Amino acid sequence: MLIFRMTSFSLLRxxxxxxxxxxxxILPLVIISVLGLVIGxxxxxxGVPPLDLTxxxxxxxxQFFGGTYLMSYLDSDLLKTRRWRIYSLPINVTVYxxxxxxxxxxxxxLQGLVMVLFTSLVFGVAWGSFGWVLMVFxxxxxxAQSVHLLLTxxxxxxxxxERFSEIIGLGFLILTGLMFPLPNHPFFHFMSSYGxxxxxxxxxxxxxxxxxxxxxxxxxxxx
Numbered sequence: 001m002l003i004f005r006m007t008s009f010s011l012l013r014x015x016x017x018x019x020x021x022x023x024x025x026i027l028p029l030v031i032i033s034v035l036g037l038v039i040g041x042x043x044x045x046x047g048v049p050p051l052d053l054t055x056x057x058x059x060x061x062x063q064f065f066g067g068t069y070l071m072s073y074l075d076s077d078l079l080k081t082r083r084w085r086i087y088s089l090p091i092n093v094t095v096y097x098x099x100x101x102x103x104x105x106x107x108x109x110l111q112g113l114v115m116v117l118f119t120s121l122v123f124g125v126a127w128g129s130f131g132w133v134l135m136v137f138x139x140x141x142x143x144a145q146s147v148h149l150l151l152t153x154x155x156x157x158x159x160x161x162e163r164f165s166e167i168i169g170l171g172f173l174i175l176t177g178l179m180f181p182l183p184n185h186p187f188f189h190f191m192s193s194y195g196x197x198x199x200x201x202x203x204x205x206x207x208x209x210x211x212x213x214x215x216x217x218x219x220x221x222x223x
Contacts, residue, residue, distance in 0.1 A: 057178045
C-alpha cells in the first residue's frame with residue numbers, strides 16, 4: 001500500500017537525523033550509565049532496584065519527546081518551508097501525513113528498544129517480556145505523537161510549540177517523583193500514578209513482572 005511505502009521513506013529520513021539520535025538515545029544512556037556507576041550494585045535489599053526504577057522512568061519520559069520528530073516534519077513539509085512543493089505533488093496529503101505519524105511512532109518505539117537492550121545487557125535492568133515492553137512503547141508513542149500533532153496545529157509558532165512540548169514532558173517527569181519527592185497530598189498521589197502518562201507506562205512495564213500485578217499493568221496500558 002502507498003502509506004507503507006511512504007512510511008519506509010520517512011523512516012529512512014529519520015535515520016539520517018544525528019542530532020535526534022544524540023538527544024533521544026545517546027544522552028539518556030549516558031545519564032543512566034552515570035547513575036548506574038553512582039548507585040552501584042543492588043544486593044541484599046527488597047523492592048525494585050533504584051537503577052531499574054530510574055532507567056524505566058527515564059526511558060518512558062524520553063519516549064514522549066519522540067513526538068518532536070513529527071512536529072518538525074509537519075511544520076516543514078505541510079505548514080511552512082516545503083508546503084507548496086508537497087501540495088503540488090500527485091500524492092494524497094492525508095496519506096502522506098499519516099505516513100509521517102506512523103513512521104515517527106515506529107522510530108520512537110525502536111529507539112526505546114535500543115535503550116531497553118542496552119540497560120538490560122549492561123546493567124541487568126529487569127524489563128520482562130520485550131514483546132510486552134514494545135507494545136507499551138508503541139501505545140505510549142502514539143499518545144506522544146498525538147500530543148505533538150495537536151500542539152503543531154494549535155500553536156502557529158513552531159518554536160513556541162516546542163517549548164510547550166518541553167514543559168509538558170518535563171512536567172510529566174517531575175510528577176513521577178523521579179527528580180525529587182512530591183508533597184504528601186492526594187493531588188500529587190493521583191498525578192504521580194493514574195494522572196500521569198509516564199507513570200502509567202512505567203506501571204504497565206513494572207507491574208507485569210509482579211505475581212499479582214498483571215491487572216494493574218493492563219489497567220495502566222488501557223488508560
